[in-house]
Amino acid sequence: VEDLDNALSHGIEELVQTMEDLLHSRGEKYFEYETNLKSDYAYIEKLRASLQMKLQKSFNAATAYFNNLLQRVAQPGEIGSGEAVGCDDNEGSDSAAGSPISRVNLGNEEPDWHEIMQHEPAKTEVPKFLDARDCREAADSRFAAAIEKYHVEMNGFREELLQTVADMFNSRSSKLDDYERMLKQEYLSNDEMRASMQSKLEASANAAQNMFETLM
Numbered sequence: 137v138e139d140l141d142n143a144l145s146h147g148i149e150e151l152v153q154t155m156e157d158l159l160h161s162r163g164e165k166y167f168e169y170e171t172n173l174k175s176d177y178a179y180i181e182k183l184r185a186s187l188q189m190k191l192q193k194s195f196n197a198a199t200a201y202f203n204n205l206l207q208r209v210a211q212p213g214e215i216g217s218g219e220a221v222g223c224d225d226n227e228g229s230d231s232a233a234g235s236p237i238s239r240v241n242l243g244n245e246e247p248d249w250h251e252i253m254q255h256e257p258a259k260t261e262v263p264k265f266l267d268a269r270d271c272r273e274a275a276d277s278r279f280a281a282a283i284e285k286y287h288v289e290m291n292g293f294r295e296e297l298l299q300t301v302a303d304m305f306n307s308r309s310s311k312l313d314d315y316e317r318m319l320k321q322e323y324l325s326n327d328e329m330r331a332s333m334q335s336k337l338e339a340s341a342n343a344a345q346n347m348f349e350t351l352m
C-alpha cells in the first residue's frame with residue numbers, strides 16, 4: 137500500500153509539474169511577445185510624434201519662406217536687402233527635434249494607450265491587442281485553476297483508492313486471521329481427541345491383557 141501511495145503521488149506530481157512547466161514556458165513566450173508589442177507601439181508613437189513635429193516645422197519654414205517671397209514680389213526695390221524669415225530659428229528647432237529615438241523595453245510597465253490610440257493604425261489595432269491580452273490572461277487563470285483542481289481531485293482519488301485497497305487488505309487480513317484461529321482450534325481439538333483416543337486404546341489394551349491373563 138505504501139509503494140502504491142508513493143507511485144501514485146509521484147505520477148500525479150510529475151504530470152502536474154509537466155503541465156506547470158508547459159504553462160510557464162508559453163507564458164514566458166507570450167510575455168516576451170507582449171513586451172515587444174508594447175515597446176513597438178510606444179516607439180512608433182514617439183516616432184510619429186517626432187515626424188509630426190518635423191512636418192509642422194517644415195510647414196512653418198515653407199510658409200515663412202513663401203511669405204518672404206510674396207513680400208519681395210510686392211516690394212521689388214528691396215530685393216537682396218533682406219533674408220528669409222525664421223530660417224535660423226527653424227534650423228535650431230529641427231536639430232533639437234532630430235534627436236535619435238530609441239526603442240525602450242517597457243517590461244511590466246504600460247505605455248500611454250490613450251495617447252497611442254489617437255491615431256491609426258494603432259487606433260484599430262491596440263484595442264484588439266488589449267482584448268486578446270485580456271482573453272489570454274483569463275485563459276491562463278482558468279488553466280491554472282484547472283491544474284489546481286486536477287491536482288486536488290487526483291489527490292482525493294489517490295486517497296480513495298488507497299483507502300479502498302487498505303479496506304480490502306484489512307478485510308482479507310481479518311478473514312485470514314479468523315481462518316488461522318479456526319485452524320489452531322481445530323489442531324488443538326484434534327490433538328486432544330487423538331490423545332483421548334490413544335488413552336482409551338491403551339486402557340482397552342490393558343483390560344484385554346488382564347482378561348487374557350485371568351483366563352490363563
